Amino acid sequence: MNSTVRYIAFKPRNVSYYCVILLCLLTMISGGYCAYMMEVSGHIITGMNNHVAWGLPHVFAVGLIVTASGVLNGATCASVLGMEVYKPVARLSVVLASSTLLGGLTVLVLDLGRPDRLLLAFTHHNFGSIFTWNIFLYTGLLLICVVYLWMMMEKRFNRQVTTIGLAALVWRIVLTSGTGAIFGLLTGKNIIDTALMAMLFVVLSLVLGTAALVLVTILLKHWQSTQVDDELQKAFNRMQLLFLLVLGIFSIVYHLINVYARQDLYVPLFTLTGGLTTMFSVVYVLTGLLVPLGITLYLLKKPGGIYKQIASSIMSLTGGFLLLYIVIIGSQNQAKILFPGKTVLASRFGDGGFPAYVPSVWEWGVGLGGVAFSFFIFLLLIRVFALIPESQPSTVSKLI
Amino acid sequence: MTNTIKFVLLLLGLSFTWVSLSGERGPVIPQGKGEVCVADTDFMRRNHMDLLVHQGDDTVIRGLREGPFSMADCVDCHVRHDDQGKPIRIDAEGEFCSTCHEYVAVSIDCFTCHAAVPDAKEPGSAHNNDHESDKNHRHRLAEQP
Amino acid sequence: MSDLAPDPVSCMDADFEHNTKANAARRRFLQRIGVMGVSALTASSLPMNVSRGGSLLAADIGSSAASDEPVSGVSSERRWGLLIDTSKCSAGCDACVRGCHEEHGIGVSGNDHTDAQWIRKIDLEDNDSGETMSLPVMCQHCETAPCVDVCPTGASFKRADGVVLVNKHTCIGCRYCMLACPYKARSYIHEPVTDQLSRAPRGKGTVESCTLCVHRIDDGQNLQPACAVACRKDAHSAIVFGDLNNPDSEISKSIREHDAKQVRADLQLNTAVRYTGL
Structure with missing residues (x-):
């Protein structure tokens, strides 16, 4: 393997490439329209209400942000851990991370009640709030990504890459823990809940990020020959296997703790939450954990199954987003117990239970628009800057 | 190419000069009630936003509702009524706030929450009756000095 | 003044x-x-x-x-609170809710889950004794309010006199406080509002909750909150408003006398709304 990688701008001429760009644009436009409708009419047109205050847009926003953090792992492996095999995708990983982060933040902002007051979030702070810290963590990671990329691309600064890579590593672990803590730190939850949630998010981010990197590298290679070889895909597969295993363990522990805590009024998230979340729990365990685990294990023995790798990655991504749906929606989708030992006979506000949350088309629009926005920015950036490893005759892969 | 850009810029500059010289001297703002405002007009024009923001903080955080620059008082004085005597929203087109704000292209972030017309004062109105009678009875608390 | x-x-x-x-x-x-x-x-x-x-x-x-x-202005010498006597509150009566809505110009669209719910009535049955009771639940004005802790801009805050409010000037509508509140006391304004009263500004895209009728408190005339007034007018007088910091106040005496409780006292939020007969 050649350790010096030449980078080029990504300018393929495939029909499918332009189709994807067009699809991204259309999804972005419809997402923008959905956000506009939510802004003009208010959240009344969404499925959200005073019980489920954070709906599908938050699932997409948090999903994208967490994925961004995980995608950056590719660069970390290359520049901090010194794994040569990841070198070709180091720049790619930073660019994909920043564009995904930007997409997630856009969705988060568009779902605010007053997106026009975004600047207020930077001028008025309550540092007692984990949310405030997250605002800085998100924007900070974006800044780190820019500097990271700059140092990678500027020869003079190449030696500083390890330092900034280390900063990025620490930063994103704090970021994902902080994002998890948003959901773990709520009143009525216990300390274990918070700690577990933070770790669950860290692992989830690694699973999501690796899956996204695998899919993107395969797609780019499909469009234009790049220096992404079998070794790299094997490495991705080994990494994903490890992450999936840890995610599985955390899921089991989290579930058990919740079931145990049920006696103390806290409702388990993976069961009994009603509506889509129950179904999603089953689907998550199957498609988000078991099947991808099986595939990655199989690929460990018999590498090179490109379609299996694609399938496993798509399933991991879907499963990860389902897990986020379960955590975010499931925790709100049940009545809070105000009076232990008493049964609610009547309440105008669903204290005894209320209809399950069903996301509206507008929320889907904003969420998918954010995904499309992320990918569009990514394609744009790699078209403008030299970020893609150029294919070299000696290392042309046998994958496709 | 650069010459074309220069020409376009020159045209733009000229057009601004023309607009600024062409007689229009700013918006015509409806007159409020009474003779004078709570402060000099010039002062209010420049500072009303800061005064309102400060008054807002005073009211919400410190509970000082009787400040001089109360939004409700502004609306009371500057609101106009239609032929039927119904008040017109102060942020409606051609009314006190919007004439100027539209001219300078600054959006107003007050009346999505604040009442843009004075409170209704019909004697038959249920809530007013309730409020007034309550005020008259002044249910004083025993523990108050 | x-x-x-x-x-x-x-x-x-x-x-x-x-x-x-x-x-x-x-x-x-x-x-x-x-x-x-x-x-x-x-x-x-x-x-x-x-x-x-x-x-x-x-x-x-x-x-x-x-x-x-x-x-x-507000002073930390006082801490305003409510005492609700569940024995005087009757099931089916929602005078307090209506009183609150009239006071703050809150319209009811019919969708209970998206409408403002500053105060709501809950009918309960004890699982052991089978005894039934009815009571209103509103913002409990916690001393250590979770909504204040989580608010990113500091818009959710506690006044010096203990009243927990949303400063709508700085609320960006992120709704994190709604997730954090264990009493579900916070409502989000889902639709544009046009017919506000000057004493109760409220608008789309911000979060709101019971203000303990601060405009009445600040009036300086020792007015009672609208819910308490409405309840008394309906001849129940189940809601008492007063200063929790003053040991000689009617509310403090009643709380001591009847051993009034907090809702979910296990959360240790030291609420300013107390209930007797719970």
């Missing part, structure tokens, strides 16, 4: 008193300039530009309104 600073105009002609509303407004302004003058003299925490503006204006008018009395 009127007794805070000497009114520089009140000594003028009597017909001045009977003049138009604008003059009344002007009089109030002059009074308040006095107040601002005092605050400028006592070097209060007013932001530069406005305190400058205030003292400048006062100087222009030549007001010598400086008074020995301090500027009033």
Whole structure:
């Protein structure tokens, strides 16, 4: 393997490439329209209400942000851990991370009640709030990504890459823990809940990020020959296997703790939450954990199954987003117990239970628009800057 | 190419000069009630936003509702009524706030929450009756000095 | 407020008193300039530009309104709270809810899950004794309020007198406080609002909750919150409002006497709304 990688701008001429760009644009436009409708009419047109205050847009926003953090792992492996095999995708990983982060933040902002007051979030702070810290963590990671990329691309600064890579590593672990803590730190939850949630998010981010990197590298290679070889895909597969295993363990522990805590009024998230979340729990365990685990294990023995790798990655991504749906929606989708030992006979506000949350088309629009926005920015950036490893005759892969 | 850009810029500059010289001297703002405002007009024009923001903080955080620059008082004085005597929203087109704000292209972030017309004062109105009678009875608390 | 600073105009002609509303407004302004003058003299925490503006204006008018009395406002010497006597509250009665809606100009669209729910009635049955009871639940005005902790901009805050409020000037509508509140006391305004009352500003895209009728508290006339007034008018008198910090107040005495409880006391939020017979 050649350790010096030449980078080029990504300018393929495939029909499918332009189709994807067009699809991204259309999804972005419809997402923008959905956000506009939510802004003009208010959240009344969404499925959200005073019980489920954070709906599908938050699932997409948090999903994208967490994925961004995980995608950056590719660069970390290359520049901090010194794994040569990841070198070709180091720049790619930073660019994909920043564009995904930007997409997630856009969705988060568009779902605010007053997106026009975004600047207020930077001028008025309550540092007692984990949310405030997250605002800085998100924007900070974006800044780190820019500097990271700059140092990678500027020869003079190449030696500083390890330092900034280390900063990025620490930063994103704090970021994902902080994002998890948003959901773990709520009143009525216990300390274990918070700690577990933070770790669950860290692992989830690694699973999501690796899956996204695998899919993107395969797609780019499909469009234009790049220096992404079998070794790299094997490495991705080994990494994903490890992450999936840890995610599985955390899921089991989290579930058990919740079931145990049920006696103390806290409702388990993976069961009994009603509506889509129950179904999603089953689907998550199957498609988000078991099947991808099986595939990655199989690929460990018999590498090179490109379609299996694609399938496993798509399933991991879907499963990860389902897990986020379960955590975010499931925790709100049940009545809070105000009076232990008493049964609610009547309440105008669903204290005894209320209809399950069903996301509206507008929320889907904003969420998918954010995904499309992320990918569009990514394609744009790699078209403008030299970020893609150029294919070299000696290392042309046998994958496709 | 650069010459074309220069020409376009020159045209733009000229057009601004023309607009600024062409007689229009700013918006015509409806007159409020009474003779004078709570402060000099010039002062209010420049500072009303800061005064309102400060008054807002005073009211919400410190509970000082009787400040001089109360939004409700502004609306009371500057609101106009239609032929039927119904008040017109102060942020409606051609009314006190919007004439100027539209001219300078600054959006107003007050009346999505604040009442843009004075409170209704019909004697038959249920809530007013309730409020007034309550005020008259002044249910004083025993523990108050 | 009127007794805070000497009114520089009140000594003028009597017909001045009977003049138009604008003059009344002007009089109030002059009074308040006095107040601002005092605050400028006592070097209060007013932001530069406005305190400058205030003292400048006062100087222009030549007001010598400086008074020995301090500027009033909320004080941490008091902590306002409610005591709800569940034995007096009857199932099926929602006078307090209606009273609240009228006071704050809250319209009801019919969708209970998206409408404002500042105060709601809950009917309960004890699982052991089978005893039934009815009670209103509103913002519990916690001493250590989770909604205040989580708010990113500090819009959700606790006034010095213990009233937990949303400062709608800085609320960006992120709704994290709604997730954090264990009582589900916070409502989000899902639709544009047009017919607000001047005493209760509220608008789309921000979060709101029971304000303990701060506008009445600040009125200085010792008015009771609208829910308590409505309840008394309906001859229940199940809601008592008062100062929890004053051991001799009616509410403090009743709380001691009846061993009033907090909802979900296990969360240790030290709520300002207490219930007897729970």
